[in-house]
Amino acid sequence: MSSHRRFTGPKIIVASHNEGKVREIRDLLAPFGVETVSAAELDLPEPEETGTTFRANAELKALAAATAAGLPALSDDSGLAVDGLDGAPGIYSARWAETGEGRDFAAAMQRVEKDLCAVNGGPNGNRAAKFVCALTLAWPDSHVETFQGEVTGTLVWPGRGTQGFGYDPIFEPDGHRLTFGEMDPAAKHAISHRADAFAQLIEACFGDPAAS
Ligand SMILES: O=c1nc[nH]c2c1ncn2[C@H]1C[C@H](O)[C@@H](COP(=O)(O)OP(=O)(O)OP(=O)(O)O)O1
Numbered sequence: 001m002s003s004h005r006r007f008t009g010p011k012i013i014v015a016s017h018n019e020g021k022v023r024e025i026r027d028l029l030a031p032f033g034v035e036t037v038s039a040a041e042l043d044l045p046e047p048e049e050t051g052t053t054f055r056a057n058a059e060l061k062a063l064a065a066a067t068a069a070g071l072p073a074l075s076d077d078s079g080l081a082v083d084g085l086d087g088a089p090g091i092y093s094a095r096w097a098e099t100g101e102g103r104d105f106a107a108a109m110q111r112v113e114k115d116l117c118a119v120n121g122g123p124n125g126n127r128a129a130k131f132v133c134a135l136t137l138a139w140p141d142s143h144v145e146t147f148q149g150e151v152t153g154t155l156v157w158p159g160r161g162t163q164g165f166g167y168d169p170i171f172e173p174d175g176h177r178l179t180f181g182e183m184d185p186a187a188k189h190a191i192s193h194r195a196d197a198f199a200q201l202i203e204a205c206f207g208d209p210a211a212s
């Protein structure tokens with residue numbers, strides 16, 4: 001018997017204001033016939049990410065949307081954690097790109113590379129990193145289910161590819177020679193941190209109850 005609460009649909013809020021993420025989450029939910037509406041489409045406010053962990057931020061974003069709109073909401077808090085930088089930028093991955101008027105990921109990637117070269121004494125050395133994703137499904141009564149996924153890889157410089165979003169051009173997942181920026185969306189979805197967390201969410205909250 002699973003102790004997870006199941007999603008009984010039909011409609012879910014994708015509690016994110018990041019278009020790249022919303023697109024990926026919609027792709028990942030597509031096989032389950034769930035109707036989605038994004039927080040941006042509902043004009044929901046973007047809550048301040050005051051948590052100190054991916055989990056805490058995912059939970060506060062999903063709860064804010066679910067309680068405001070009276071519908072189950074799915075959030076994603078994610079980021080790039082670089083081994084040699086003690087896990088930075090981590091939960092600050094979006095904030096490293098903040099310019100005051102929008103986001104500049106070219107600048108954020110440059111900052112990662114500069115900091116890593118400073119630590120390593122040059123472009124070689126330990127370039128291991130991972131992407132982490134916490135997904136929370138929250139209900140209007142404040143029940144939450146949270147799952148965390150990750151994918152390990154290596155940082156390349158300069159970045160390559162124009163697919164995906166955020167830090168994708170500099171991240172080469174282990175066992176692959178393409179960066180996430182060079183991969184087709186389907187190839188990224190097969191191995192990403194978001195897909196890893198998603199598989200756990202689907203199994204716990206969307207799977208066939210008779211099968212568990
Ligand atoms: O697959 C990814 N490929 C590349 N970069 C990624 C990925 N996943 C997270 N990231 C980076 C960029 C993103 O902006 C930040 C997450 O920050 P995070 O606060 O969770 O999301 P966000 O502010 O962009 O949207 P929102 O909070 O409305 O969901 O980490």
Ligand SMILES: [Mg+2]
Nearest residue numbers: 018049077094
């Ligand atoms: Mg955010």
